[in-house]
Amino acid sequence: MTDPKFPKLLDYEALKQQFGEEESATTTQNNPKETDNPSFKAEDGLFADPVKETKPGLKGTRLRSYAFAVLTRKEFSKAELIEKLALYAEDRNEVITLVDELSRENYQSDQRVAEMMLSSxxxxxxxxxxxxxxxxxxxxxxxxxxxxxxxxxWVQQAYELKVKKYGTDVATDQKLKAKQIRFLMYRGFEMDAIMKAIKRKSDTDFD
Known part of the structure; x- marks a missing residue:
């Protein structure tokens, strides 16, 4: 049987059912007492407690199915996905090859990860x-x-945050200025943007 191409539209429920049933069958044979604790969790795409359970040793289509299930639930960077899959894979090199393919086919994208992180x-x-x-x-x-x-x-972003916290008035009191600077620095803004933001008189003042 030839290796199937990646589907363009992923049916997560079908993957979950296929993967979950196979895993459940394996668990039943090897650990009859654990049949009420399936190793694949649909809500987060993770295997239950990898420390306590035997490493599944996934490979081939089973590894690919798990990769799709993981990506359907959440965006992962390339490095993150490699480490996640390697926890359950038989061969790390197969994981790297698979993730490279997923990235080329745009199923995994660091660009999307960066855009989503920036937006959120x-x-x-x-x-x-x-x-x-x-x-x-x-x-x-x-x-x-x-x-x-x-x-x-980022000046606009810092200004909007400053206005939300302290209002539109430009602070003349040094203690208040210092307080605004510390607030914006704590939020992760750079000093140049901070100083321009706290000195801006209105949303249309870009000096």
Whole structure:
């Protein structure tokens, strides 16, 4: 039987059913007492307690099915996905080859990971330094991080956050200025953007 191509539209329920039933059957044979504790959790795509259970040693279509199930639930960076799959795979080299293919076919994308992280963190009022750190932790390429961050007006982001917290008035009191600076630095903004933001008199003042 030839190796099937990646489907363009993923049927997560079908994958879950196929994968879960196979895993359940294996578990039943090897550990009859664990039949009420299936190793595949649909809610988060993770195997239950890998420390306590025997490493499944997935390979071939079973490894591929698990990779699809994982990606259907959440976006992972390339480095994260390799480490996640390697926990349950028989051969790490097969994992690397599979993830390379997933990346080429755009099922996995560091670009999407960076875009989603940028969007979600901006909604939380986080500045570029915090976002950069989070993406580095995911081992996203440095240049990709820089490209994503430079598309945003961080002075505007800092100004909107300052207005939300302290209002539109420009602080003249040094203690209040220092307080605003510390607040924006804690949120991850750079000093240049902070100073421009706290000095801005209105949303249309870009000096």
């Amino acid at each position: 963190q901006m909604r939380k009022g986080k500045g570029p330094n915090q976002i950069k750190m989070k993406l580095k932790n995911k081992k996203v390429d440095h240049q990709l991080i820089q490209d994503e961050l430079k598309e945003t007006d």
